[in-house]
Amino acid sequence: MRGTPATFIEAALIASRQFQLPKKRVFQEAEIVYSIMAVDASEVPCEWPKKQRGRYSGKKKQHTxxxxxxxxxxxxRILGTATSAGTVHDLKLFRQSGVRLSRDTTLIGDAGYQGLWRSHGHAITTHKxxxxxxxxxxxRQENRVLAWTRQGIEHVIRRMKIFRVLKGVYRHRLRRFALRIQLIAAQCNLTRACPN
Structure with missing residues (x-):
């Protein structure tokens, strides 16, 4: 058997079927309508790639x-994740993720998602x-209310960054980054459901 212990653990977590997020088609079904959803993105530093231009984030001044x-x-609950290189804008990442929401769902984003209302009619972003x-x-009062509503997603990202893979420099294979993000998100959902 070839592979690292991490790949065997990932395979076991996937096989257990407890560590899964909802499918993307669930968001459009009429039976399950989420009233308010929030979206946010975060960056994780990574090692310098050979082709440096694709992952250099001007915001963080490093490769991410x-x-x-x-x-x-x-x-x-975390309902979905998406990943990309650090150079991709938050709004572009949301559009590339392919998430289609119900028309009744209100989507809240931060200032990085200005223009989100073009792709989703009930999107709300902060005033600039x-x-x-x-x-x-x-x-200002509306921004305070939005910040209070959005604080949950900031706490979720903090819970995800407790894991060492996301806390420091990401040194693993890039093609497995999305899988690891999904497993960590499912773990956060599981610990949220039963904290013991």
């Missing part, structure tokens, strides 16, 4: 991989101030 989490805000037009008091 990006993962995105889709969360139901009422149950705090410019030099010409500062935020009004109503817009």
């Amino acid at each position: 991989l990006k993962f995105q989490v889709l969360l139901c805000t009422t149950t705090q 101030a410019t030099r010409a037009s500062p935020l009004s008091d109503e817009q």
